[in-house]
Amino acid sequence: MRIMGLDVGSKTVGVAISDPLGFTAQGLEIIKIDEDKNEYGFEHLEELVKEYKVDKFVLGLPKNMNNTSGPRVEASKTYGEKIEKLFNIPVLYQDERLTTVEAERMLIEQADISRGKRKKVIDKLAAQLILQNYLDRTF
Numbered sequence: 001m002r003i004m005g006l007d008v009g010s011k012t013v014g015v016a017i018s019d020p021l022g023f024t025a026q027g028l029e030i031i032k033i034d035e036d037k038n039e040y041g042f043e044h045l046e047e048l049v050k051e052y053k054v055d056k057f058v059l060g061l062p063k064n065m066n067n068t069s070g071p072r073v074e075a076s077k078t079y080g081e082k083i084e085k086l087f088n089i090p091v092l093y094q095d096e097r098l099t100t101v102e103a104e105r106m107l108i109e110q111a112d113i114s115r116g117k118r119k120k121v122i123d124k125l126a127a128q129l130i131l132q133n134y135l136d137r138t139f
Contacts, residue, residue: 024132057083
């Protein structure tokens with residue numbers, strides 16, 4: 001069983017995939033999207049779903065620190081509803097508060113890379129953390 005983790009933003013979607021046994025998450029890539037133009041990268045996502053034989057999606061929910069939902073939570077849920085219908089694969093949601101902050105801290109401390117390079121990988125790492133948190137909680 002493969003689970004795909006997604007960190008959905010307005011311009012990019014970070015993508016991660018679990019190992020077949022569901023123990024570890026690995027960042028795959030970042031898909032460019034544009035919510036304003038209704039471009040969601042579904043064609044490329046479909047290629048990844050087929051390649052990795054995905055059985056389930058886990059989408060990050062960017063809740064506010066006080067546990068309330070803002071516009072990005074609604075946008076993530078809308079994206080989740082669209083992919084659930086499109087691929088007929090269940091979508092689960094994982095609280096992602098602080099995953100982007102954690103990802104950036106990891107890149108600064110462990111990788112010591114420039115801000116420009118961090119920006120190119122942060123969403124992929126955030127997706128990996130979202131998925132790993134789900135796997136750790138579930139399995």
